[in-house]
Amino acid sequence: MTEHMGSTEGLELEERNSLRRVANLRTELEDITEVEYRQLRLERVVLVGVWTEGTAEDADNSLAELKLLAETAGSEVLDALIQRRQKPDPATYIGSGKVEDLRAAVVATGADTIICDGALAPSQLRNLEDRCKVKVVDRTALILDIFAQHAKSKEGKAQVELAQLQYQTQRLRGWGGNLSRQAGGQAAGGEGIGGRGPGETKLETDRRRIQMKMTKLRRELKELGKARETKKANRKRHEIPSVSIAGYTNAGKSSLLNRLTDAGVLVEDALFATLDPTTRRTQTSDGRVYTMSDTVGFVRNLPHQLVEAFRSTLEEIAESDLILHVVDGSHPDPGGQIAAVRSVLADVDALDVPEIIVINKADTADPLVIKNLLAREPHAVVVSARTGEGIDELLSAIEADLPQPATHVDVLLPYARGDLLNQIHTQGEIESLDHESDGTHVVARVHGHLAAELADYAVK
Ligand SMILES: Nc1nc2c(ncn2[C@@H]2O[C@H](COP(=O)(O)OP(=O)(O)OP(=O)(O)O)[C@@H](O)[C@H]2O)c(=O)[nH]1
Numbered sequence: 260m261t262e263h264m265g266s267t268e269g270l271e272l273e274e275r276n277s278l279r280r281v282a283n284l285r286t287e288l289e290d291i292t293e294v295e296y297r298q299l300r301l302e303r304v305v306l307v308g309v310w311t312e313g314t315a316e317d318a319d320n321s322l323a324e325l326k327l328l329a330e331t332a333g334s335e336v337l338d339a340l341i342q343r344r345q346k347p348d349p350a351t352y353i354g355s356g357k358v359e360d361l362r363a364a365v366v367a368t369g370a371d372t373i374i375c376d377g378a379l380a381p382s383q384l385r386n387l388e389d390r391c392k393v394k395v396v397d398r399t400a401l402i403l404d405i406f407a408q409h410a411k412s413k414e415g416k417a418q419v420e421l422a423q424l425q426y427q428t429q430r431l432r433g434w435g436g437n438l439s440r441q442a443g444g445q446a447a448g449g450e451g452i453g454g455r456g457p458g459e460t461k462l463e464t465d466r467r468r469i470q471m472k473m474t475k476l477r478r479e480l481k482e483l484g485k486a487r488e489t490k491k492a493n494r495k496r497h498e499i500p501s502v503s504i505a506g507y508t509n510a511g512k513s514s515l516l517n518r519l520t521d522a523g524v525l526v527e528d529a530l531f532a533t534l535d536p537t538t539r540r541t542q543t544s545d546g547r548v549y550t551m552s553d554t555v556g557f558v559r560n561l562p563h564q565l566v567e568a569f570r571s572t573l574e575e576i577a578e579s580d581l582i583l584h585v586v587d588g589s590h591p592d593p594g595g596q597i598a599a600v601r602s603v604l605a606d607v608d609a610l611d612v613p614e615i616i617v618i619n620k621a622d623t624a625d626p627l628v629i630k631n632l633l634a635r636e637p638h639a640v641v642v643s644a645r646t647g648e649g650i651d652e653l654l655s656a657i658e659a660d661l662p663q664p665a666t667h668v669d670v671l672l673p674y675a676r677g678d679l680l681n682q683i684h685t686q687g688e689i690e691s692l693d694h695e696s697d698g699t700h701v702v703a704r705v706h707g708h709l710a711a712e713l714a715d716y717a718v719k
């Protein structure tokens with residue numbers, strides 16, 4: 260299902276394999292902390308979902324996405340179960356009877372992990388683990404895991420680690436329960452769950468270590484945030500408009516950035532290929548400079564911890580002048596993707612930034628689906644980052660939506676002030692330009708601070 264591209268493939272596979280080897284050291288699990296155990300890569304998994312509302316098709320889409328996510332995390336999906344229920348069982352997520360089926364599927368396939376398609380309460384995870392005797396994780400943990408594998412920059416890594424620790428600190432159960440028995444091969448007696456005896460001390464040590472680590476990460480992130488602030492301030496001072504490319508994961512955001520700016524960003528048919536935002540400088544057809552940034556992809560029910568951890572990155576979207584909201588026109592439910600993205604945008608107060616809906620993958624999308632999207636989203640452009648279709652139209656739409664410089668100037672610039680003429684070119688909008696005997700006569704719209712610099716040369 261996933262088709263990896265480029266030279267990164269070898270590297271990531273190697274990384275994943277090395278992690279697998281660690282995962283196989285089951286007998287030594289007692290030497291590592293539970294936190295490290297929880298971070299071990301998933302391997303052979305069974306998926307399970309509860310279907311509470313919507314159509315059977317929605318349920319299938321949701322489980323198909325969970326499968327993609329699991330594969331992106333490097334695991335092999337062996338089986339998938341889905342149960343129709345009014346609401347998840349408070350004790351075991353799926354119904355008690357269904358747990359037997361799940362356990363049977365685990366035994367039959369030899370799976371070592373169960374992934375649930377939702378956000379589960381710590382007690383639900385614990386109960387399922389006890390009854391199925393393998394590690395049980397939820398969608399949140401899975402997404403956190405993918406982010407952890409993909410984060411490359413120092414800031415990205417710190418953000419993900421903080422989110423993971425926040426998630427785990429509420430879910431530690433100590434080594435006294437079934438996990439350590441299963442892991443360490445001790446006799447499975449009738450002890451209770453949740454860690455007694457030595458497990459409990461271990462649990463406390465783990466908790467304290469996590470708290471210390473989190474404090475340290477928060478401090479680091481604060482430092483790293485300062486560098487970002489400086490960059491932003493610089494851009495603001497020069498009043499360079501910024502465009503953010505946002506959208507559901509795998510919609511084609513990086514492909515679009517590459518197509519629009521020759522950025523050379525990694526493109527992969529995998530979820531969350533991009534975690535570190537890339538910013539490129541580019542310009543309008545009349546020479547005005549602006550920046551365009553690729554951003555981390557969104558997903559339905561993006562774990563709250565991640566929205567928090569990535570808040571500073573996401574807030575850049577809120578501060579940009581224009582959002583290109585990319586949606587995969589060939590996806591079975593593009594409308595659902597748009598809604599999921601908008602809910603994250605609302606979370607970071609980015610809803611009042613002007614938005615262009617970019618319906619991508621027009622080369623493979625169903626024309627009827629595109630027609631319906633266009634009817635619902637009037638401010639939309641249909642493109643294909645792959646074939647280049649619609650890209651010129653998109654560039655014109657971007658130019659038209661960029662903030663217009665506010666101040667009208669009419670100046671005669673001496674030829675010695677080529678620097679100012681250059682600034683008008685890159686920052687302003689030129690209405691007329693004539694080379695005259697005593698200088699260049701320019702009529703243009705520019706930003707306030709440039710207008711002030713030009714005041715000396717105003718034509719009376
Ligand atoms: N057919 C088709 N495929 C496309 C198009 N644009 C992108 N793709 C493919 O879609 C997949 C995802 O593209 P990316 O550009 O990595 O998507 P992204 O939105 O940056 O994804 P993440 O960074 O993982 O959130 C890749 O396999 C691309 O080759 C398009 O216009 N048509």
Ligand SMILES: [Mg+2]
Nearest residue numbers: 512513532533
């Ligand atoms: Mg990307």
